[in-house]
Amino acid sequence: MSSIRKILIANRGEIAVRIMQTARRLGISTVAVYSDADVQAPHVTLADEAIRIGAGPVGESYLVIDNILDAARQTNADAIHPGYGFLSENADFAEAVQKAGLIFIGPDAEAISLMGNKAAAKRRMIEAGVPCVPGYEDADQSDERLIEAANDIKFPIMVKAAAGGGGRGMRLVQDMDELKNALVTARSEAANAFGSDELILEKAIIYPRHVEIQVFADRHGQVVHLGERDCSVQRRHQKVIEESPCPVMTAELRADMGAAAVEAARNINYVGAGTVEFLLDQSGAYYFLEMNTRLQVEHPVTEMVTGLDLVELQIKVAQGETLDLKQEDVSLDGHAIEVRLYAEDPNNDFMPATGKIVAWRPVTMDNVRFDGGVVEGQDISPFYDPMVAKVIAYGDDRETARKRLVEALRQTALLGPATNRDFLVTCLEKETFIKGEATTAFIGEIFGETGYTAEPVSNETVALQGVLHFIHDRGQALDRAISVPDALKNFSTTGDLQTPYSLLIGEEIFDLTVSSAQAGSYQVDITFEEGAETILVETHDDEQVTPDVSLSFNVNNKIFKSRAVFDANVLFHAMQSADTAIFLSSINQLHVTDDGADGSAGGLVTAPLHGRVIEVFVKVGDKVEEGQKLAVVEAMKMQHEIFSEVEGDVIDVRIVSDQQVSVNDLMIEIAEEDAGDKEDA
Template sequence: MAQQLSKILIANRGEIACRVIRTAREMGIKTVAVYSDADTNAQHVLQADEAVHIGGSQSSESYLCADKVIAAAKRTGAQAIHPGYGFLSENESFAEALQDAGLIFIGPPVKAIAAMGSKSAAKNIMAEAGVPLVPGYHGEDQSDDLLAAEAEKIGYPVLLKAAYGGGGKGMRIVEKASEFAEALASARREAKAGFGNDKMLVEKFITRPRHVEIQVFCDQHGNAVYLAERDCSVQRRHQKVVEEAPAPGLSEETRKAMGDAAVRAAQAIDYVGAGTVEFLFDEDESFYFMEMNTRLQVEHPVTEMITGVDLVEWQLRVAAGEVLPMQQDEIVLDGHAFEARIYAENADDNFMPSTGTLAYLRHPDVSPYVRWDSGIVEGDEVTTFYDPMIAKLIVWDIDRESALRRLTNALRETRIAGVTTNTDYLHRIVSHEAFQKAELTTRFIEQYGDALHQREKGLPEAINLLTIAASIIRNRQHTANQDPWSRANGWRVNAPAKHRICLQAAGAENATVLNLEEADNAIYWPEHELAVRFAKDGAVLVDGLRFHCEIAQENGRYTLFSHYGRFDASLYDAVAELIHEEEAGNLTAPMNGTIVAVNVATGDHVKEGQALVVMEAMKMEYTIRAPFDATVEQVFFNAGELVSDGAELISLAVEE
């Protein structure tokens, strides 16, 4: 019998919490948010009808505390809890505790979570259900020697995977036997930290696989459907970056075969709710079960865009005991959709996470063609405590080619400053010839890494620098008009006004001095024979080119956005540069985070490339290596300690 839901608690944060709140509000259901110290003013807190503080900024002190979440639900009178994804979403103990507390879990039954919680146990169930499996070892013996022997038996390359993991954590590709021991130790450590269990699986690594997953949905009355598939092949560090639906190049026969296999997988564990069955898809259209995620996926919007189904609404209705709103033959696919994940990271620096305040944030207008899912707005802070994803940009159109054009334009219209983001990198991915042709593989980024890290041809640097310098002059003049005592407009008697601005482009070794002259409503750079004018509609006119741009400014750093791409520069600080040169022998923390391991001690001799310190930030490990042969003079932090961005970790003395 269906039970009407009137209030739910969302045991999550960020964009997924905002996403659930949106649908609940449309259904007339009240929402309760929970939040940590770091999220006091977060968007999900502001958007919910009620919010309860549950602890410190570390997720282990707040979002992972089942007892605090349950207490918040009891306190506010919520009938059900939506777990989102991550955190407690696939935690069987949490689901069981909700059941004991008389609360509805907006997710699958406890036994279904348990069945899929262990990847090795899941594979045994799938084998019995007739779902194809990748060759591999999923046994209980976890000795180093046995795992290495199994890897030899399977044949390299092999894939190490955390048995109780997900999201690419505790996962390593091992190309040869000599790399196995180090990869195993690293994967175990990451799995232990992320999931509290370091059991590993070893599987054959298929050289050119695609990652194709099927969205399934089951109700409490025995009904089950699949809602097409998604291709999630483009990944970095085993985490998805660009997803699309439907998967390109699949025949109707293969689509049906995969969908039927996914439904069999769900029914084999008496599944209820939204789930995703993930497959490795080979070039010959054979497919192999990888895992089943017993929750809503990050990439669920692309399925919604091509089916017209609100999957969160289905979750809420199924959790209340209702029958699935549609049967299999009623699900019709329309058009093509892409999702691009906007991360706060420097893709050109080994995807190093970036923290700070979003000083500037603009995104494409939302429409039936464009969707922007985010839990953050301009002025919010990106911290190290949680995942670095800022937003999801989703686009739809009548076919893949049209949707792809829409995506490339939408990425150019996504303009963020204050933290480094991967938007330009995403544009390079979706503009790459292989991606345009749908030549997809899970090793796409590795295969085309060099090309993807090359800056796209945009406006000449001189035009970018002149435009930024001209905007600086305009801003100074505006300030002078407001405060005549601050006037610094370069005025001269019977001569053009002159300005001298020193800018350093991002990544450039040297700064550029711009000696500019101002006359006839234009700013000239005689050295390059260039002049810039600003049109009344905001357009820029320079060197015969007319284009629109936006310029963000924060603490002497400038970012120019246009459809030609992004360009970063800063006012040159000679003193800071001298300090930087003096500290060249010191290794500093590239971001806020936690020291996981220190591999050296004072007096050690290290070789270039040797791993010295391992840090964890935003749920990922980062290894800091020796930049040259050196002797360790001093180690400033120990494992387990928190460090701030720029903190000195190790002092090195160059060996003669």
């Protein structure tokens, strides 16, 4: 048995922080590694030691095995925890760690290699008698053989990358017409994400639940399962909401699925924390999907219903200790639900959002846990997954946990980059989810082909936004004044002083005036093409715009709670009422110099996000149609197709394959064909 003294965490963000918290409680020193983009990140400041391992891109830092091992040598670390993502399921890394004489806090390289290839894993599970989805997982990867296999399996089918997961290299194919393009796209995504373009095919199980079993094994033959997690709510095969226990689980089914998961782990001599994922159909039949040979993102829900610390168990097993846990000791008490809070824009097809976190105020509530990896003032980098935090709520029953989670999200303020918070609340409050009936089709069924769209901004919301601009501007003016008696504030010799604003909120401009006859009382007049509306806003709170103080406003007899902050002339605002909670940002265009530039003209094709250009399909001189594919940009290992919004001639192409682009960079310029040209044609 080897006692671990110092752990190097080969990861970043919330999972690095999470591992350090347990290590510190156990009296174990920690080492952080960081890239140039993470110099001020929380995991760096929390660790006992920190070593720079390279530039921002993962291929120059967090994926460079030699740099990580060198950091371990420099700091005399005796163990490495890989977290999740990055190198956590890289068999070469696990082997290199062990060859360097260090303890790898995870399974052996052989198990990682076997289960890391979906084709090999499925063949092994079939041999072990674990139920599997009918499909094709053989070595012949020719289009002809895959097409033949698809015909044998019968549509619909799933095309999947054999070497990876997380939705990358995965396509649902309804018929033969879609198959060839799906094979091309899946191969490309798989090769870029995992370094292998090998594919497998599986029969698509319609309306399944995604249910996974947490397993743990030590080096002394002890293997147990810690119950299940339902991860059915997914968007593009990426998990959005996870919970334990599964709403439709029975004691019998849990015992059966748990036994299958334990057998899967035992069959490959597995050691440590692992997750065996299954599809559960409506009849109660279940099928092996894959095994994740690491700690899962969603492990906190298991911790909350079992009372166990999974990171602590990982460390103890890595030290050679026997699991002090028998299957009959494991029980699931209460209910826990987790959501992943991302810096992404649901109104822009969930594109990753970058930029400065202007304010971060996670709520403090009983039975609510935040696993976060960001701090206020930190920039969300384009190089990494945009998850900001995981929010987990516990309750004696599912509905208590659900309501508690909704309230925690509503009271949490993250101002700066766009986030998916409002989308998460919407999902949690849908009747299908409340009833525990969500399957993997949930998001597609609820939001349809058009996807998620935020509710329109109400006039009351616009009015409150205007009042906050007014309070801020008045405060700045008073700060510049030598001395202004309270009795003269808001005073005007010609009646109430009206201050005009032209607020850009989202893509809309709202023209309004704000006046204040006395402290805490405001009249907002909003002008529309069809008329105007007057809205009264009152507050008895100390009037200041700061995220540290929650102000209460009465807006036309409706109460709003407000936290706000200005940064670079932009007002970032978190507001909450009895029936809504939203983040808004606005800028007063009357304070902004207009240079006449219009960066959003239809013929100017700009990058929708930070990423890497994978392929360009047009060149100067080409004629393009509206809706024609122009390029593919990859961000976070997901490929985003760029289409033309206009018909016309390509007059400039500023991108090439493998080029990095930033959001709003001009990529392609198209001379739009006007109506007269179309008629002449």
